[in-house]
């Protein structure tokens with residue numbers, strides 16, 4: 001009979017023979033999985049899906065909001081979270097949007113991002129893309145919070161870009177409710193003058209503050225449904241701007257639409273996609289903004305609630321995620337100087353993370369549009 005001692009010995013030698021070499025967990029920048037198989041990948045560290053702290057697409061975190069006089073690592077395209085949701089008229093929760101979109105982008109990584117449709121990798125086009133974290137915004141006073149966001153944009157876009165021959169870093173904001181687009185447009189105006197806005201949304205968001213806000217106070221009038229009216233009043237946007245995906249009702253028979261036109265917008269409705277197809281929508285958007293610098297704002301509620309339930313003011317009858325991504329990617333070649341994805345309120349998402357996955361891929365497409373077309377600052 002085998003003694004317990006010899007049984008232990010037998011087990012120990014079996015364990016030794018089965019020993020595997022564990023990959024290192026320290027002393028490396030990026031844990032590696034996979035193999036470099038071509039010359040493009042040879043230089044790269046392959047980022048692990050879950051390691052370190054969650055930045056968008058595992059991009060390097062840079063303290064872009066350090067003191068203006070302080071030098072930080074250079075960048076060309078900056079991801080900035082704007083955790084602000086006290087400008088909403090319906091469900092709150094978009095203050096958690098930046099965290100949600102980063103979580104949705106956890107499977108995106110710079111090295112594993114060769115696009116099957118274009119054969120390109122947006123992260124490897126010569127621009128340095130970084131995550132600046134979230135702007136510190138008070139949640140107790142909208143006026144102060146929006147001023148803080150103005151300042152955050154000023155500091156981040158005010159640094160010298162990394163890319164030679166290109167002098168102003170471009171910012172992609174993760175909202176936040178849609179009011180957060182206003183500080184972004186103030187910032188792009190400072191660098192590029194008035195721009196055309198391509199506004200993907202189910203709502204027009206040019207509402208007169210007297211209509212949406214009720215003229216109660218100036219404070220109440222600055223909200224997620226009026227910011228484009230205010231942007232127009234401040235002269236930040238051109239009258240060659242355009243909405244896409246509109247389907248929400250107006251507050252009156254004529255005034256809202258007349259006001260919308262006066263704010264510089266034309267409209268492509270959600271159902272225009274059925275009429276024109278994705279290529280038709282792309283052509284109309286490009287035609288409208290031709291010859292101008294462009295800001296793209298994506299309210300995630302442009303998608304149907306079946307594709308993006310986690311939003312504050314959901315409207316049925318919207319676009320699919322594939323349709324939106326096809327249209328965004330089709331805008332290749334425009335001079336995109338700033339962009340955002342807003343109104344993502346993760347608390348209403350489902351266990352499959354439908355909304356944040358979509359929002360993250362939208363951000364990926366926006367990075368690709370920026371990377372495809374360098375834009376110089378006004379000289």
Ligand SMILES: [Mn+2]
Pocket residue numbers: 178201203205224299343
């Ligand atoms: Mn909106």
